[in-house]
Amino acid sequence: MSQTFEFYDERAKEAAAEAARAKLDNVRERALRSERTWRGLAEQARKVARDRAKADNERAERRAAEAEAAAEVAAAEAAEHTACAVQA
Numbered sequence: 477m478s479q480t481f482e483f484y485d486e487r488a489k490e491a492a493a494e495a496a497r498a499k500l501d502n503v504r505e506r507a508l509r510s511e512r513t514w515r516g517l518a519e520q521a522r523k524v525a526r527d528r529a530k531a532d533n534e535r536a537e538r539r540a541a542e543a544e545a546a547a548e549v550a551a552a553e554a555a556e557h558t559a560c561a562v563q564a
Contacts, residue, residue: 479517479521480521480525481518481519481521481522481525483521484514484515484517484518484521485514485515485518487510487514487517488511488514488515488518491507491508491510491511491514492507492508492511494507494510495507495508495511
């Protein structure tokens with residue numbers, strides 16, 4: 477199951493709020509550690525989403541270039557076939 481940046485960011489905000497409300501030092505420290513972990517996960521999720529979008533875009537551009545090249549080859553073959561038919 478893939479989580480989003482928003483999910484992790486919300487958990488980090490909750491941990492920060494818990495740390496702010498904490499009366500005991502050990503509870504505050506635990507919440508701050510939790511916040512750091514959630515923030516790290518949020519940034520990782522953001523990076524994965526950004527990298528995935530970049531890869532998707534590159535694949536789409538490659539497919540378009542391949543389709544264009546295939547169309548050019550098909551057009552050249554059709555022109556050659558027509559030229560051969562006219563000569564015959």
